[in-house]
Amino acid sequence: MDHHHDHDDQMSLYPLHRSKTLHLVRHAQGIHNVASEKNHDALSSYEYFDAHLSPLGWNQI
Numbered sequence: 001m002d003h004h005h006d007h008d009d010q011m012s013l014y015p016l017h018r019s020k021t022l023h024l025v026r027h028a029q030g031i032h033n034v035a036s037e038k039n040h041d042a043l044s045s046y047e048y049f050d051a052h053l054s055p056l057g058w059n060q061i
Helices: 031-038 040-044 055-060
Strands: none
Touching: 031 040
C-alpha cells in the first residue's frame, strides 16, 4: 500500500480559497520616534504627522 500523497491531494483544515495571508511589517525609526524620547507629547505634534526616517531608520531598511 502506497502512503505517499501529492501535496495537492492532501486535505487541509483551511483550504487556500478560504484563507488569507497576513503580512506584518515593522517600520524603521522615524524622526518622530527620536523626538518622543525627549518629549512624549511630540508624537501628537502636527510636525511629525508624516515623519521622515531618522539616520538610524535609513540604516534599518
